[in-house]
Amino acid sequence: MKVLYLSSVFPKRSETFVYREFLGLREKGIDVGAASLHPPEEDFSDGTLQALASEVFPVYGSGYRQLLWDAGAFLLRFPLRTAGVIRVALSDALFASDVAFWYRPKLILQAIAALGLAHRIVSAENSASLCKPYTHLHIHMAHAAATVGMYAAHALGIPFSFTGHASDLFRERCLLKEKLERSAFVVCISEWHRSWYRQIVDRSDSEFPLIRCGVSVASAPASFVPHSDLRILTIARLVEKKGIDVLVEACRILCSQGIGISCTIAGDGPEVDHLRELAKGLPVEFIGAVDHHDVPALLDKADVFVLPCLVAADGDRDGIPVVLMEAMASATCALAGDLPTIRELIVDGQCGCLVPPGDALVLAKRLLALWADPDIREVLGSAGRSRVSDEFSSDINLDRLVRSFLRHSGSVEPLVCRDAISSRYFLVTACRDEAQYAKRCLDSILKQSVLPNLWVIVDDGSTDETPSILAEYAAKYPWIKILRREDRGTRAVGPGVVDAFYAGLDTVPINEFEFLCKCDLDLDLPPQYFETLIRRMNENPALGTCSGKAYFERNGRYVSEKCGDEMSVGMTKFYRVSCFKAIGGFVREVMWDGIDCHRCRMLGWIACSWDDPELRFVHLRPMGSSQRGILTGRMRHGYGQYFMGTGFLYMTASSIFRFAHPPFVLGGIAMWWGYVRSLLARQPRYNDWGFRQFLHKYQLQCLLRGKKVATETSCRSGIESIQKQILLPSCE
Numbered sequence: 212m213k214v215l216y217l218s219s220v221f222p223k224r225s226e227t228f229v230y231r232e233f234l235g236l237r238e239k240g241i242d243v244g245a246a247s248l249h250p251p252e253e254d255f256s257d258g259t260l261q262a263l264a265s266e267v268f269p270v271y272g273s274g275y276r277q278l279l280w281d282a283g284a285f286l287l288r289f290p291l292r293t294a295g296v297i298r299v300a301l302s303d304a305l306f307a308s309d310v311a312f313w314y315r316p317k318l319i320l321q322a323i324a325a326l327g328l329a330h331r332i333v334s335a336e337n338s339a340s341l342c343k344p345y346t347h348l349h350i351h352m353a354h355a356a357a358t359v360g361m362y363a364a365h366a367l368g369i370p371f372s373f374t375g376h377a378s379d380l381f382r383e384r385c386l387l388k389e390k391l392e393r394s395a396f397v398v399c400i401s402e403w404h405r406s407w408y409r410q411i412v413d414r415s416d417s418e419f420p421l422i423r424c425g426v427s428v429a430s431a432p433a434s435f436v437p438h439s440d441l442r443i444l445t446i447a448r449l450v451e452k453k454g455i456d457v458l459v460e461a462c463r464i465l466c467s468q469g470i471g472i473s474c475t476i477a478g479d480g481p482e483v484d485h486l487r488e489l490a491k492g493l494p495v496e497f498i499g500a501v502d503h504h505d506v507p508a509l510l511d512k513a514d515v516f517v518l519p520c521l522v523a524a525d526g527d528r529d530g531i532p533v534v535l536m537e538a539m540a541s542a543t544c545a546l547a548g549d550l551p552t553i554r555e556l557i558v559d560g561q562c563g564c565l566v567p568p569g570d571a572l573v574l575a576k577r578l579l580a581l582w583a584d585p586d587i588r589e590v591l592g593s594a595g596r597s598r599v600s601d602e603f604s605s606d607i608n609l610d611r612l613v614r615s616f617l618r619h620s621g622s623v624e625p626l627v628c629r630d631a632i633s634s635r636y637f638l639v640t641a642c643r644d645e646a647q648y649a650k651r652c653l654d655s656i657l658k659q660s661v662l663p664n665l666w667v668i669v670d671d672g673s674t675d676e677t678p679s680i681l682a683e684y685a686a687k688y689p690w691i692k693i694l695r696r697e698d699r700g701t702r703a704v705g706p707g708v709v710d711a712f713y714a715g716l717d718t719v720p721i722n723e724f725e726f727l728c729k730c731d732l733d734l735d736l737p738p739q740y741f742e743t744l745i746r747r748m749n750e751n752p753a754l755g756t757c758s759g760k761a762y763f764e765r766n767g768r769y770v771s772e773k774c775g776d777e778m779s780v781g782m783t784k785f786y787r788v789s790c791f792k793a794i795g796g797f798v799r800e801v802m803w804d805g806i807d808c809h810r811c812r813m814l815g816w817i818a819c820s821w822d823d824p825e826l827r828f829v830h831l832r833p834m835g836s837s838q839r840g841i842l843t844g845r846m847r848h849g850y851g852q853y854f855m856g857t858g859f860l861y862m863t864a865s866s867i868f869r870f871a872h873p874p875f876v877l878g879g880i881a882m883w884w885g886y887v888r889s890l891l892a893r894q895p896r897y898n899d900w901g902f903r904q905f906l907h908k909y910q911l912q913c914l915l916r917g918k919k920v921a922t923e924t925s926c927r928s929g930i931e932s933i934q935k936q937i938l939l940p941s942c943e
Contacts, residue, residue: 212241212242212346212347212616212617213242213243213244213344213345213346213347214236214241214242214243214244214345214346214347214348214349214616215243215244215245215246215268215332215345215347215348215349216229216233216243216244216245216246216349216350216351217245217246217247217248217348217349217350217351217356217359217360217363218247218248218350218351218352218356219247219248219249219352219354219355219356220247220248220249220250220251220252221233221245221246221247221251221267221351222245222251222252222255222260222263222264222267223251223252224252224255224500224502224503225448225500226351227503227533228424228425228533229351230260230263231425231426231427231605232424232425232605232609232612233245233263234259234263235425235605235609236609236612236613239609239613241613241616244266244268244345245263245266245267245268246267246268246269246270246328246332247267247268247269247270247272248270248271248324248355248356248359249270249271249272250269250271250272251263251264251267252264256502256504257504268328268331268332268335269331270324270327270328270359271324277327278323278324278327279323279327280327281326281327281328281330281331282323282324282326282327282330284330285326285327285329285330285333285366286326288330288333289366292365292366292368293326293366295365295366296322296325296326296362296365296366297319297322299322299362299365300318300319300321300322300362301319303318303386303389304316304318304319307386307388307389308388309384309385309386309387309388310385310386314385318358318386321355321358321359321362322362324359324362325359325360325361325362325363325365325366326362326363326366328359328363329363329366329367332345332363332367333367344367344369345367345369346369347369347370347371347372347395347616347619348360348363348364348367348369348370348371348372349371349372349373349374349616350371350372350373350374351373351374351376352373352374352375352376352379353373353374353375353376353379353380353384353387353390354378354379354383354384354385355383355385357373357379357386357390358385358386358390360373361386361389361390361393361394370394370395370619371393371394371395372394372395372396372397372398372615372616372619373390373394373397373398374397374398374400374422375387375397375398375400375404375408376400376530377452377527377528377529377530378527380404381525381526381527381528382523382525382526382527387411388411388412391408391411391412391414392412395418395619396417396418396419396420396615396618396619397414397418397419398420398422398612398615399419399420399421399422400422400423400424400530400531400552401421401423401530401531401551401552401555402421402555403551403552403555404530404552405419405421416658416738417615417618417654417657417658418619420611420612420614420615421611421738422608422611422612422615423531423602423603423607423608424530424531424533424536424603424608425536425603425604425605425606425607425608425609426533426536426537426540426599426603426604426605427540427604427605428540428596428599428600428604438514439471440471440472440473441465441470441471441472441473441514441515441578441581441582442472442473442475442512442513442514442515443458443462443472443473443474443475443513443514443515443516443517443578444474444475444477444509444510444512444513444515444516444517444538444543445458445474445475445476445477445478445516445517445518446477446478446501446506446509446516446534447476447477447478447480447518447532447534448478448479448480449476449478449479449480449481449482449483449486450480450481450482450523450527451482451521451523451524451527452520452521452522452523452527452528452529453518453519453520453529454518454519454520454521454548454568454569455476455482455486455519456482456485456486456489457519457521457548457568457569457570457571457574458474458476458517458519458571458574459474459486459489459490459493459495460489460571461519461571461572461574461575461578462474462490462493462494462495462575463493464571464572464575465575465578465579465582466493466494468579470579470582472494472578472582473494473496474493474494474495474496475495475496475498475509475513476495476496476497476498477498477499477500477501477509478499478500478501479499479500483497506534506537507541510537510538510541510543511541513538513543514543514544514581514582514585514588515543515544515545515546515578515581515588516535516538516539516543516544516545516546517545517546517547517574517578518532518534518535518545518546518547518548519546519547519548519566519568519569519574520532520547520548520550520553520568521548521550521568521569522550522568528550528552529550529552529553530552531552531553531555531556531603532547532553535547535553535556535557536556536599536603538595539556539557539562539563539592539595539596539598539599540595540596540599540600540603541596542592542593542595542596543592543595544563544564544581544587544588544589544591544592544595545557545563545564545591545592545595546563546564546565546566546574546577546578546581547563547564547565547566548565548566548567548568548569549565549566549567549568550568553565556598556599556603557595557598558598560591561591561594562591562594562595562597562598563591563594563595563598564577564581564591607660607742610660610661611660614660614662618657635664635723635724635725635726636663636664636724636725636726636727636728636741636745636785637663637664637665637666637667637719637724637726637727637728638656638663638665638666638667638727638728638729638730639666639667639669639712639715639716639719639727639728639729639730640666640667640668640669640715640729640730640731640732641669641671641708641711641712641714641715641731642668642669642670642671642673642677642731642732643670643671643672643673643677643711644673644674644675644677645673645675645677645732645733646673646675646676646677646680647831648732648733648734648831648832649677649680649681649732650680651735651831652731652732652733652734652735652736652831653680653684653732655734655735655736655737655738656730656736657688658738659736659738659739659740659741659742660738660739660741660742661741661742661745662690663690663728663741664690664724665690665692665719665724666690666691666692667692667694667715667716667718667719668681668685668691668692668693668694668715668732669694669696669711669712669714669715670693670694670695670696671696671707671711672696672697672698673698674698678693678695681693692718694714694715694718696711696714706799706800706801706803709797709798709799709800709803710799712729712797713796713797713799721788721792722788724788725787725788726745726748726785726786726787726788727785727786727788727791728741728783728784728785728786729781729783729784729786729797730782730783731782731783733782733830733831733832734761734782734783734828734829734830734831735828735829735831736759736783736828737759737824737825737826737827737828739825740759740825740826740828741785743823743825743826744757744758744759744785744826747821748785748787751817753815753816753817754787754816754817754819755786755787755790755791755793755794755811755816755817755818756779756784756785756786756787756790756791756807756808756811756816756818756819757779757785757817757818757819757820757821758779758780758783758784758785758820758821758826759780759783759820759821759822759823759825759826759827759828760772760774760780760820760821760822760826760827760828761774761780761782761783761828761829761830762827762828762829762830763829763830763831763832764829769827769829771822772830774820775820776819776820776821776822777808777812777818777819778804778805778808778818778819778820779808779818779819779820780804780820781803781804782830783828784804784807787816790811790816793814793816794807794810794811794814794816795810798897800854800897801847801850801851801854802851802852802854802855802897805851805852805855806855806897806902809855809902809905809906809909810902812905812909813901813902813905843881845869845874845878845879845881845882845885846881846882846884846885846888847885848882848885849862849866849881849882849883849884849885849886849887849888849889850885850886850888850889850894852865852882852885852886853885853886853889853890853894853896854889854894854895854896854897855896855897855906856896856897856902856903856906856907857886857906857910858907858910858911859886859890860914861910861911861913861914862882862883862886863883864914865882866879866880866882866883866886867879869882
């Protein structure tokens with residue numbers, strides 16, 4: 212993969228999010244080249260940016276005569292491609308709906324510019340024997356740069372994508388519908404952008420991936436030191452949509468009430484003279500445009516960062532301002548205008564403050580409250596840093612971008628992601644006759660923000676269309692491996708599933724991975740499912756197995772399957788490999804998915820599941836319904852509890868608890884009868900007396916003290932047991 216980046220001016224001091232993304236991709240080992248419509252800015256104090264500016268492919272920078280010469284050279288060499296580009300541009304000029312009449316002839320000129328750029332790229336590739344051709348073109352800004360880039364990609368015969376931001380989508384919008392339709396994918400910097408794009412062209416999540424403009428959160432913030440006066444900072448281009456006049460008016464209101472403040476406004480723009488006039492007599496200092504490396508020092512001196520964004524008269528508005536993320540990453544309390552995009556960054560009162568756009572009085576009141584309570588500023592600043600770290604960090608979003616490049620270049624190769632979120636995990640799936648659900652499950656895995664390195668799917672003798680569906684996906688994605696087993700005649704549940712699982716696991720070099728997941732093929736997982744589980748595993752080394760919560764659809768509503776928090780659910784058990792090996796893997800008997808979690812606790816590991824929105828998934832076939840109906844499945848669950856060693860009193864209480872959950876009453880009765888029938892028939896039980904003693908003690912504590920306390924106690928007991936085993940030999 213080799214990606215060409217294109218922007219109107221690249222690199223540009225004020226567009227830090229573009230050049231940092233570019234340099235971040237290079238740090239990850241991605242081969243990236245750069246092009247710019249207009250000459251890059253000059254005299255960078257940063258040597259890296261100065262070097263980057265010197266390697267950019269210019270479009271208009273060499274003059275129009277050279278551009279026409281290059282376009283003509285491309286025509287002579289590739290006449291059919293040239294004709295195709297001109298044909299598309301003519302069609303756009305005649306029929307596009309969002310192009311001003313006076314601008315339509317310019318589309319032909321932009322097509323010629325694209326041909327000139329294509330010639331320079333091809334010539335550069337041919338001049339160096341080791342220079343491989345570009346495989347993808349990515350554009351920042353959806354206006355002129357995206358128009359030229361779209362035509363250049365057509366000329367080069369490669370896919371293109373673009374990132375839309377703010378004015379390029381509103382005030383300077385051009386051919387947006389065509390770009391949304393023709394692009395391989397469109398980076399959405401916010402959920403709002405994705406929703407707005409879908410009002411124009413409806414495409415899937417993988418074609419409208421959510422990739423934020425990330426910022427670095429690596430360095431530790433300065434210690435919080437409140438000041439007697441309130442030190443306000445804003446850094447912005449001085450244009451209407453930033454709402455700086457609202458901030459100046461709020462400062463006037465605070466000063467009239469005798470509140471000690473100082474306000475520093477960094478930036479330049481067409482409104483600077485007007486704003487200076489408004490601020491006369493106020494403690495407001497205009498320091499002009501600042502280099503990016505000067506921003507941290509300004510933030511260190513500020514008590515609150517304010518960016519009262521609003522919707523300008525011409526419809527222009529901000530996306531999610533990068534400088535706002537940078538302020539939050541530095542643990543500075545942030546206050547911003549309440550726009551839909553900014554709500555995705557700041558939750559009012561939790562990790563910052565939001566105020567109605569254009570309302571200086573409310574802004575002044577919020578600033579007054581922050582001045583009066585330094586502790587609140589510190590809490591909001593710390594929470595803001597955590598929010599940026601979790602969702603808006605460069606590492607997280609660069610990984611998402613790389614995945615999109617790979618996915619839409621025709622081959623998704625698993626990458627080792629950032630150190631904090633290791634992607635060394637694999638899936639093993641046992642399935643039979645899943646044609647009804649397979650594609651939805653497969654697609655949900657392909658949309659994961661952190662993809663598995665390997666997915667082994669064991670087809671346990673399917674008789675429907677499952678094999679052909681699996682073959683279709685395996686042909687596209689080389690990290691999906693299919694293992695076909697002979698038809699055993701019936702669908703196997705319980706131990707049969709574990710047997711099929713091990714058939715797949717035996718083909719995997721398990722020691723090369725950090726995590727594994729036993730994952731069914733009847734699930735619809737949310738996009739950040741595995742990324743979230745891995746992050747939580749890395750945060751807590753004692754976590755051995757975990758999962759989200761399963762829901763099933765009934766009458767248009769999603770209903771929880773009600774798994775306890777102390778268990779990872781059987782249809783998607785995510786394991787730390789070291790824990791999986793320590794407990795001896797899965798027992799090849801019924802209730803394997805309960806025994807494993809109890810064995811985890813017995814050995815000092817934590818087993819759990821979370822009912823968080825980013826971890827809720829849809830179980831397309833409700834639990835216990837895959838054999839001969841849900842009541843049969845509940846009876847089998849009762850037998851499984853008996854086999855595991857559950858006591859009669861605990862089983863009765865558990866069955867009564869199930870009365871309140873679907874299928875109401877009957878489900879609980881079926882579970883209890885499955886247990887009692889096995890008890891009366893003296894069915895065999897799990898032959899591990901130490902385990903059953905541990906289980907009885909745990910279940911008694913659950914009845915007497917509740918599951919939460921019992922689970923914590925059993926985990927501590929397991930850890931102490933392990934510590935004794937480690938210490939005793941050395942004591943002897």
